[in-house]
Amino acid sequence: MSILISGCGDIGQQLVAYLRGQGHTCQALVRSKSSQTHLQTQGIDTLRFDLDSDSGLSVSAEVIYYFIPPQNQGREDLRIRRFLAQLPSPPKKLILLSTTGVYGDCQGDWITEQRPLNPQADRAYRRADAEQQVQAYCQAQHCQWLILRVPGIYGVNKLPLKRLAAGKAILAPEASGYSNRIHSHDLVRACGAAMQAPIENMIIHLSDGNPSSMSDYFLKVAHVFALPTPTCLSKTEALAQLSPEMLSYLLESKRLDTQKMREVLGVVPDYPDLDTGLAMIKQAIDSDVI
Numbered sequence: 001m002s003i004l005i006s007g008c009g010d011i012g013q014q015l016v017a018y019l020r021g022q023g024h025t026c027q028a029l030v031r032s033k034s035s036q037t038h039l040q041t042q043g044i045d046t047l048r049f050d051l052d053s054d055s056g057l058s059v060s061a062e063v064i065y066y067f068i069p070p071q072n073q074g075r076e077d078l079r080i081r082r083f084l085a086q087l088p089s090p091p092k093k094l095i096l097l098s099t100t101g102v103y104g105d106c107q108g109d110w111i112t113e114q115r116p117l118n119p120q121a122d123r124a125y126r127r128a129d130a131e132q133q134v135q136a137y138c139q140a141q142h143c144q145w146l147i148l149r150v151p152g153i154y155g156v157n158k159l160p161l162k163r164l165a166a167g168k169a170i171l172a173p174e175a176s177g178y179s180n181r182i183h184s185h186d187l188v189r190a191c192g193a194a195m196q197a198p199i200e201n202m203i204i205h206l207s208d209g210n211p212s213s214m215s216d217y218f219l220k221v222a223h224v225f226a227l228p229t230p231t232c233l234s235k236t237e238a239l240a241q242l243s244p245e246m247l248s249y250l251l252e253s254k255r256l257d258t259q260k261m262r263e264v265l266g267v268v269p270d271y272p273d274l275d276t277g278l279a280m281i282k283q284a285i286d287s288d289v290i
Helices: 010-020 033-041 078-086 122-141 161-165 184-194 214-224 235-241 244-251 259-263 274-289
Strands: 002-006 025-030 045-048 063-066 093-099 144-150 152-154 181-183 202-205
Touching: 002 010, 010 025, 010 184, 025 033, 033 045, 078 122, 093 122, 093 184, 122 144, 122 244, 144 184, 152 184, 152 214, 152 274, 161 214, 181 184, 181 274, 202 259, 214 244, 214 274, 235 244
Parallel strands: 002 025, 002 063, 025 045, 063 093, 093 144, 144 202, 152 181
Antiparallel strands: none
């Protein structure tokens, strides 16, 4: 089966390795020359295309994964609009990696995929817009779609080590709402399962199913990697000192129901909680150094 991975960063590269191991043919779409060169050294067929400026996109695949983030401003995702408009022919299935930020603040409720959208930051509006564009395109082109709503991703190459080493403050745990996360390994497994034929035209949460808080995450990462314990700010102090983007992550509170991930995708996380995931990452990093 031919597969295009649009936006082939860390997660995309892991997905290529996973899918090629199952005998699939993968092509990557990237923006920069350096990314193209890096992927080509790994033997990955790579096309360079800038959705902000280029035209004449010529790609074709049975399954398209879309991992490209929106541009940094506005409430519409202009990049995915250009991508969809330039596709020479529709795929059999289009899989969009979205975000649980589209729900906004849910006051700590457990939520299913039927929860009404309530984006509260422009970046979340852009993601909600991308979801709507994908569904409209696939309906018009009579192809399948799947939207994977993902919370915070962590893994060997996705940890806030520089932030912690720099001594940046965090919101005090008692003031921090619920947040959710998934290990990159389990995210890749779920993305791989998403291309299976019977799974179509639906939205699915991807998470380890054990929410805690963003502050808990920072504190545990600092502990496991022997970094300075970050200073904790009250909510009032945080509002004055932290960036609006960081505050939106810290102050939105929700807990994700993952029944569809387990029952529809058939994915039970290998790393079902933060402690298990961080222990594995620490072991992997230490082994690589040795």
